[in-house]
Amino acid sequence: MTDATATMRAPSATVAARKTRYRSPAVRGRLPVLLFFLPPALLLFTLFVILPMGEAAWYSLYRWNGYGAPEHFIGLRNFEVLFNNAAFSRALINNGLIILTSLLLQIPLAIWLATMLAHRIKGAVTFRLIFFLPYVLADVAAGLIWRFVYDGDYGLFAAISGFFGVVTPYVLADKNLAIYAVLAVVIWKYFGFHMMLFIAGLQAVDKNVLEAAEIDGATGWQKFRYVTLPLLGSTVRISVFFAIIGSLQLFDLIMPLTGGGPLNATQTMVTFLYTYGVTRMQVGLGSAVGVILFVICVTLAFGYKRIFMRHD
Amino acid sequence: MTDTSISGTSVRMNAGTRIYLYVSLSLVAALVLVPLLATALGGFKSLGELRVNPFGLPAQWHWSNYLDILFGDRYWRQMINSLFIAIMTVFLTVVASAMAAFTLAHVKFFGAGQLLNYFLIGLMFPAATAILPLFIRIRDLGLLDTYWGVILPQVAFGLGMSILLFRNYFRNLPDELFQAAFVDGCGYIRFFWHISLPLSRPIIATVGIISFVNSWNSYILPLIMLNTETKYPWPLGIMVYRGEFGTQWQLVLAFITLTILPTVIVFFLAQKHIIAGLTAGAVKG
Numbered sequence: 103m104t105d106a107t108a109t110m111r112a113p114s115a116t117v118a119a120r121k122t123r124y125r126s127p128a129v130r131g132r133l134p135v136l137l138f139f140l141p142p143a144l145l146l147f148t149l150f151v152i153l154p155m156g157e158a159a160w161y162s163l164y165r166w167n168g169y170g171a172p173e174h175f176i177g178l179r180n181f182e183v184l185f186n187n188a189a190f191s192r193a194l195i196n197n198g199l200i201i202l203t204s205l206l207l208q209i210p211l212a213i214w215l216a217t218m219l220a221h222r223i224k225g226a227v228t229f230r231l232i233f234f235l236p237y238v239l240a241d242v243a244a245g246l247i248w249r250f251v252y253d254g255d256y257g258l259f260a261a262i263s264g265f266f267g268v269v270t271p272y273v274l275a276d277k278n279l280a281i282y283a284v285l286a287v288v289i290w291k292y293f294g295f296h297m298m299l300f301i302a303g304l305q306a307v308d309k310n311v312l313e314a315a316e317i318d319g320a321t322g323w324q325k326f327r328y329v330t331l332p333l334l335g336s337t338v339r340i341s342v343f344f345a346i347i348g349s350l351q352l353f354d355l356i357m358p359l360t361g362g363g364p365l366n367a368t369q370t371m372v373t374f375l376y377t378y379g380v381t382r383m384q385v386g387l388g389s390a391v392g393v394i395l396f397v398i399c400v401t402l403a404f405g406y407k408r409i410f411m412r413h414d
Numbered sequence: 415m416t417d418t419s420i421s422g423t424s425v426r427m428n429a430g431t432r433i434y435l436y437v438s439l440s441l442v443a444a445l446v447l448v449p450l451l452a453t454a455l456g457g458f459k460s461l462g463e464l465r466v467n468p469f470g471l472p473a474q475w476h477w478s479n480y481l482d483i484l485f486g487d488r489y490w491r492q493m494i495n496s497l498f499i500a501i502m503t504v505f506l507t508v509v510a511s512a513m514a515a516f517t518l519a520h521v522k523f524f525g526a527g528q529l530l531n532y533f534l535i536g537l538m539f540p541a542a543t544a545i546l547p548l549f550i551r552i553r554d555l556g557l558l559d560t561y562w563g564v565i566l567p568q569v570a571f572g573l574g575m576s577i578l579l580f581r582n583y584f585r586n587l588p589d590e591l592f593q594a595a596f597v598d599g600c601g602y603i604r605f606f607w608h609i610s611l612p613l614s615r616p617i618i619a620t621v622g623i624i625s626f627v628n629s630w631n632s633y634i635l636p637l638i639m640l641n642t643e644t645k646y647p648w649p650l651g652i653m654v655y656r657g658e659f660g661t662q663w664q665l666v667l668a669f670i671t672l673t674i675l676p677t678v679i680v681f682f683l684a685q686k687h688i689i690a691g692l693t694a695g696a697v698k699g
Contacts, residue, residue, distance in 0.1 A: 131601035143514035150570035154544035232443045238681045240631035242649040243674045251449050256464045256663045298693050351540035354633040372542040392543040399539045
């Protein structure tokens with residue numbers, strides 16, 4: 103066996119050269135593979151991902167309740183309606199807020215925790231597990247747990263405000279506070295995932311560089327700012343990318359918390375799609391939301407990859 | 415002394431740093447754990463006690479909240495529904511994406527590169543964007559209110575990431591294996607079955623974990639596709655339960671605790687694999 107591979111490997115240049123010409127016809131069963139191995143994935147993907155996306159673009163030009171065929175063509179009216187709709191504007195702003203919170207609070211928190219856990223301290227593994235735990239839980243369960251936490255009658259907030267002797271705020275019912283309550287849960291739920299990415303990133307940082315900085319008299323903060331952080335560059339970019347894409351599709355967490363209320367104060371694009379498109383069977387309007395979400399996602403994904411991730 | 419020379423980075427940590435680290439970490443850990451513990455303990459309390467003492471240990475342990483749920487069939491039915499949907503999703507995702515990725519990695523054919531890019535489109539947008547047309551398609555196929563109406567779209571939306579992970583893995587298997595097998599007259603299908611797959615256990619585990627967790631926690635697809643309560647997976651069931659029992663928080667808390675208990679147990683038992691699996695998409699993708 104070793105002999106065989108050795109001889110195979112020895113004239114690797116000629117093998118590689120020959121491979122392009124001879125390999126394909128020489129291997130048996132190329133056609134059966136193409137005919138049996140590709141179709142299941144191709145069919146499922148086309149039928150349930152690509153076609154519905156195309157149909158969303160098509161339906162978005164109609165007023166349609168989903169029965170019969172879409173006939174009532176109204177051009178771009180659905181989009182016009184959306185951009186004049188206060189709840190949808192609120193949803194767009196909220197999605198923006200969620201992205202900002204992820205970038206400005208969640209990722210710094212994740213980096214801070216990751217750098218702390220990089221020290222060789224007892225219990226680091228346990229802390230890591232605890233911090234990752236919320237990410238493993240379903241959004242729906244996390245949302246319900248926090249609904250209890252925020253509950254003004256039976257929840258933890260009731261007890262906390264009672265302890266300080268202040269009037270219990272019903273945070274989720276307050277249209278000015280509710281979105282911040284939701285943002286806090288978003289951080290609680292997802293910081294562990296980003297922290298794990300940074301822990302993996304930190305493990306790849308060369309310890310000798312840090313040691314060199316230390317010998318040169320760098321303080322802890324300087325070491326972090328001028329050595330660790332630049333070396334974490336690609337991890338930061340990946341983490342930001344996931345934070346943005348994840349923020350845009352937030353739905354499961356909002357439904358048990360507020361369902362988009364009170365008075366649409368916590369709508370996101372997807373909860374708006376569900377409330378106004380799905381439950382009222384306004385297929386055209388809902389599809390228009392889907393198209394907008396799609397355009398935002400794809401533009402961000404492509405733009406971001408183009409600008410920030412060229413070298414990764 | 416030996417410790418410092420091994421760790422390299424930090425010379426012996428002084429007491430101040432140590433205290434700072436432990437205090438900060440414990441504070442964050444408390445913020446994570448307190449809501450979870452309060453939920454689990456709340457399930458043992460009476461509603462009246464919850465009102466005055468949501469944080470502490472229950473004055474009297476009301477086991478009946480938990481036992482009633484465990485001896486009813488509602489909880490188990492939801493768990494079994496979720497399990498069935500998740501297992502089928504994992505199985506179909508692994509099979510379909512491994513086969514497609516194998517073809518894309520090893521068989522040379524016209525348009526292979528474009529086909530990979532086609533699958534990667536799926537990574538860029540969430541299932542929610544096309545949820546209404548998807549609903550209409552499932553309805554027209556007669557799959558509404560069946561498990562398959564949930565499973566098939568879940569598989570389809572998992573394909574992008576799974577194919578990417580499988581393909582990268584297959585391509586990193588040593589090329590000598592292929593040369594040797596093909597010279598010996600082994601065809602693609604035998605090669606896939608006897609060589610690629612047995613060597614791919616780590617990546618099968620990764621893809622399996624990602625699609626299992628996604629399916630187990632999935633909410634929006636079953637919400638839209640299912641409307642018979644006996645078919646509901648647990649995230650839907652828990653919302654119905656909460657709607658029914660409203661402000662009887664002690665029951666709702668017990669129900670939440672029991673539904674997340676399997677996740678927590680499995681997470682602590684297989685934490686290494688689960689963390690590696692769930693972050694693999696970001697690290698390797």
